[in-house]
Amino acid sequence: MPAPIDFYFDFSSPYGYLAAQRIEGLAARHGRTVDWHPVLLGVIFKETGAQPLTQVPLKGDYSRKDMPRSARFLGIEDFRMPSRFPIPTQAAARIVLALKAKNVALSTNVAKALYRAYFFEGRDISDPDVAADVAGRAGADASAMRAAVDDPAVKEALKEEVARAMKAGVCGSPFFIVDGEPFWGLDRLPQVERWLASGGF
Amino acid sequence: MPAPIDFYFDFSSPYGYLAAQRIEGLAARHGRTVDWHPVLLGVIFKETGAQPLTQVPLKGDYSRKDMPRSARFLGIEDFRMPSRFPIPTQAAARIVLALKAKNVALSTNVAKALYRAYFFEGRDISDPDVAADVAGRAGADASAMRAAVDDPAVKEALKEEVARAMKAGVCGSPFFIVDGEPFWGLDRLPQVERWLASGGF
Numbered sequence: 001m002p003a004p005i006d007f008y009f010d011f012s013s014p015y016g017y018l019a020a021q022r023i024e025g026l027a028a029r030h031g032r033t034v035d036w037h038p039v040l041l042g043v044i045f046k047e048t049g050a051q052p053l054t055q056v057p058l059k060g061d062y063s064r065k066d067m068p069r070s071a072r073f074l075g076i077e078d079f080r081m082p083s084r085f086p087i088p089t090q091a092a093a094r095i096v097l098a099l100k101a102k103n104v105a106l107s108t109n110v111a112k113a114l115y116r117a118y119f120f121e122g123r124d125i126s127d128p129d130v131a132a133d134v135a136g137r138a139g140a141d142a143s144a145m146r147a148a149v150d151d152p153a154v155k156e157a158l159k160e161e162v163a164r165a166m167k168a169g170v171c172g173s174p175f176f177i178v179d180g181e182p183f184w185g186l187d188r189l190p191q192v193e194r195w196l197a198s199g200g201f
Numbered sequence: 202m203p204a205p206i207d208f209y210f211d212f213s214s215p216y217g218y219l220a221a222q223r224i225e226g227l228a229a230r231h232g233r234t235v236d237w238h239p240v241l242l243g244v245i246f247k248e249t250g251a252q253p254l255t256q257v258p259l260k261g262d263y264s265r266k267d268m269p270r271s272a273r274f275l276g277i278e279d280f281r282m283p284s285r286f287p288i289p290t291q292a293a294a295r296i297v298l299a300l301k302a303k304n305v306a307l308s309t310n311v312a313k314a315l316y317r318a319y320f321f322e323g324r325d326i327s328d329p330d331v332a333a334d335v336a337g338r339a340g341a342d343a344s345a346m347r348a349a350v351d352d353p354a355v356k357e358a359l360k361e362e363v364a365r366a367m368k369a370g371v372c373g374s375p376f377f378i379v380d381g382e383p384f385w386g387l388d389r390l391p392q393v394e395r396w397l398a399s400g401g402f
Contacts, residue, residue, distance in 0.1 A: 047258050049250075057248050058372035062385055072402050073392050171259035184263055187388035191274050201273050 004033040005192070006177040008165050009115075010041040011089035012052075013173035014067045014081065015186040017119040020112065021076050022189060023176070030196035036100075036111050038093035039165045040158070041086075041173055048171055052086045070186060078120045087118070087126035090158065091149045095135050097157050098148035106139055113138035205234040206393070207378040209366050210316075211242040212290035213253075214374035215268045215282065216387040218320040221313065222277050223390060224377070231397035237301075237312050239294035240366045241359070242287075242374055249372055253287045271387060279321045288319070288327035291359065292350045296336050298358050299349035307340055314339035 005027050009016035027034050045051065053063040064081070071079040092114045100107035117123040117134040125131045128149040136142025148154045165175075169182050176183040176192050181200070183192050194201055206228050210217035228235050246252065254264040265282070272280040293315045301308035318324040318335040326332045329350040337343025349355045366376075370383050377384040377393050382401070384393050395402055 044259070048260055049252065049257065051250065056250065056372075058245070058367065058370060059249055059385075062370055062372050062383055065383065066385070066389075069392065069402075073395065166259065169259060169263060171257075171263050182263055182266065184260075184267070185388065187386065188267075190391075191270065194274065201270075 002032055003179060004035040005196075006037060006168075007034050008037045008039050008170045008173060008175040008177075010039055010173040011092040011114055011118060011125060012086040013041060014079075014119065015070070016173040017115045018067075018071055018074060018076055018079065019174035019176075019186045019189065020115050021078070022074065023174075026189060026193055026196075029193075032196065034108075036096070036108050037161060037165060038089070038096045038111065038158075039162050039170060039173065040089060040093060042088070043162050044166060044171060044173075047166060050172070054085060078116065080120055080122065082118055082122060082124075084124055084126075087124065089126065090155075091128040091131040092118075092125045093161075094149050094151075094154045094158050095131055095140070095145045097161060098145070098151065098154045099135070099140055101157075110135045110138045110140050110145075203233055204380060205236040206397075207238060207369075208235050209238045209240050209371045209374060209376040209378075211240055211374040212293040212315055212319060212326060213287040214242060215280070215320065216271070217374040218316045219268075219272055219275060219277055219280065220375035220377075220387045220390065221316050222279070223275065224375075227390060227394055227397075230394075233397065235309075237297070237309050238362060238366060239290070239297045239312065239359075240363050240371060240374065241290060241294060243289070244363050245367060245372060245374075248367060251373070255286060279317065281321055281323065283319055283323060283325075285325055285327075288325065290327065291356075292329040292332040293319075293326045294362075295350050295352075295355045295359050296332055296341075296346045298362060299346070299352065299355045300336070300341055302358075311336045311339045311341050311346075 007023050024034050054060045096107050096111045099110055113134050114125050118125045123130050132142045132146035135145040172184050178192055178195050208224050225235050255261045297308050297312045300311055314335050315326050319326045324331050333343045333347035336346040373385050375387055379393055379396050
């Protein structure tokens, strides 16, 4: 069985959210599954020196136009730029990681629900209570998820996950690794697709 | 007659070079011409806080893989990452601007020749003598072009061109403006194409 596509994303990344709407369909067309890896862009930005795009001179104005336009380009209607942006995403990422250790399929569903809660329903998933509630509605045990946010072992697991991602070269969100080949950005999905179709190019 | 596509690029930008191989064909499919604007990423980076991609931790390794892969993805064979990179591009930009004031068609041909000299023939176009030689082989008066590099009026014209670009929102290379709509990046060419085809989306 071919390896899954590693999909790295931050819950506060608009392009990550848009990629999340497309990556599973793309993978499935080529007999692949997707391994969802929540990461923390704040940690990665410390290494790369980047800033949240919307806060950068010139790029801020551009990105506020490009994000909804890219959603329209891909035919994704379920996107609304949140009023509070960016947000800390530790709570959401810890919930997904804690769940992933027990039930991968459920953790993926919860990841999708958390992304949708923030980028479509306008919920502030940086609040651990909100994030746990979203996870509960998506089928997880909400009180266990709320506890996971403050669990030192889960905190440590997230730190290690982010460190592993950076060691694998992850420099932004979304980021994909397909059979060892790295692809950064929503706009690399066509390259990912061709790579899967032809085994490299 | 519809307005031309404004195409902003730095002569040391690999993605700009790749876009330069495709933008005129794309424009022509929609009855448009292209207005070539050489800019200086160094000046823009001072505003956005960016660094040359290949020098950024994590992104450096990634970009050295992504640049040739993006060329292959687009079927562009005439691309070789220069051994010296990045380079100052004032000489090339001044030559193109000086020429543009007199003969737009020739200035576009010279711009293409300069890009090709650097990103395919391995010539160091940061050297004013080399840049003037390339311009001469592309049909310009080489000695006039060599003089233009040191001409205070041309230097000032380039400063003004870069300032105008930034005022129009140009935050990187390549950057396109189509009927007032900004698009940043080689990977936005599919959006540019749809925008031209449908008058917006």
